[in-house]
Amino acid sequence: MNDDSPEPSSGAPGEAPPANWREAVADLVSARVALIELEAREAARGAGRKGVLAAILGGAAFFTWALVLAGVIPLLAAAFGVAWGWIALGLALLHAIVAGIALTMLRKPEPPAFSLTRSEFQRDREWFKNL
Secondary structure, three states: OOOOOOOOOOOOOOOOOOOOHHHHHHHHHHHHHHHHHHHHHHHHHHHHHHHHHHHHHHHHHHHHHHHHHOOHHHHHHHHHOOOHHHHHHHHHHHHHHHHHHHHHHHHOOOOOOOHHHHHHHHHHHHHHHOO
């Protein structure tokens, strides 16, 4: 082989090809572990967001119930000169809207987790087939 012939590369631009297959496998495994760590952090962030939205939903539902029972309704009705039933319905509707918004956001689909890892594993399978 002459010096001008291209050598197979590990896929990363600017990197020299590995000296042997063990080094190649070690590099491959370390790259995949780093990718899994990155995507695991992204998945955890998405799960944390869903947890916060679930807490908002639970809090809004709790306050809907608590405001009806707390005795605020008769006070507001007396202060505004409106029948207490309208005050109760208005507060219940307000909190139901908040709960509905949180529920809508909670049900919004997330992108699939570990998509980069899956595509890299598919490339690895192809690479191993071609060895």
